[in-house]
Amino acid sequence: MDYINQNIAINLKKIRIGKKLSLDETAEQTGVSKSMLAQIERGEANPSIGCLGKIVSGLRVGLNELLETPRMESYYISKTELIPTKEVEGQYAVCTYFPYEKDRQFEIYGMEIHPNGTYYSGSHGEKTVEYLTVAAGKLTLELPEQKFEIMPGDAFRFDSDKEHWYCNYGEEVVRLTTVFSFKQ
Incomplete structure (x- = not known):
């Protein structure tokens, strides 16, 4: 669902x-x-x-x-019941866990990047910061003038007001969580 x-x-x-x-x-x-x-x-x-x-x-x-997202003290989301928000078979799948809400200044997504897969993301707008953690596989994050390799268990933060690419040059699926925060 x-x-x-x-x-x-x-x-x-x-x-x-x-x-x-x-x-x-x-x-x-x-x-x-x-x-x-x-x-x-x-x-x-x-x-x-x-x-x-x-x-x-x-x-x-x-x-x-x-x-709107229901007001609840606890809110459980099962990965097995999520339908990807964006998906290209054999490349990537993006699932929305917690979308933007006007009274909460963040969003949370889960991503899977398949071997030799790339997910392109345009700018998320001014004053947007992205935080990501890699759970499995080695993620290569490419920014316009920089490239970073992020290993399982590692985290990375960047201003996401410019286009960027999530790449998997390895042989296992990369699983990561991204949190978008909006500066005031």
């Missing part, structure tokens, strides 16, 4: 329960079938924009209330 569908699933259920509505009552108010609402709440459906429009209209909430 991708993070947006997971957000919708959690938020829809929280909104419905907060309004003390059953699935039947919610279906009646929104015009979305009870079975579809149940699938959405379980994270088994990928609702269309039209369906989301019916839900927000019927429940009288803003679309952002369904899409």
Whole structure:
């Protein structure tokens, strides 16, 4: 399940329960079938924009209330259930763990770079700093005028306001986590 569908699933259920509505009552108010609402709440459906429009209209909430990251003290994300945000078969896969939120000035991604694979990233904008840690394999990070080899267990920080490349010249998959921070 991708993070947006997971957000919708959690938020829809929280909104419905907060309004003390059953699935039947919610279906009646929104015009979305009870079975579809149940699938959405379980994270088994990928609702269309039209369906989301019916839900927000019927429940009288803003679309952002369904899409935003749920406010929870703890929030577990299973790697096995994530769908890559970006992927090129045999090259790389990028998964979004925690996307940008206006009240939290960071994002967290997991990456896998396959042997002989390269992932190109453009500038992340002014005042953006990237922190990365390598869990497996040897990552070669190429900046416009520099190249760095980062080994398993090592970490690296750089201003990511310029294009850069994550390269795997080795024979095993490189696994890394990146955190983007936004300077004030």
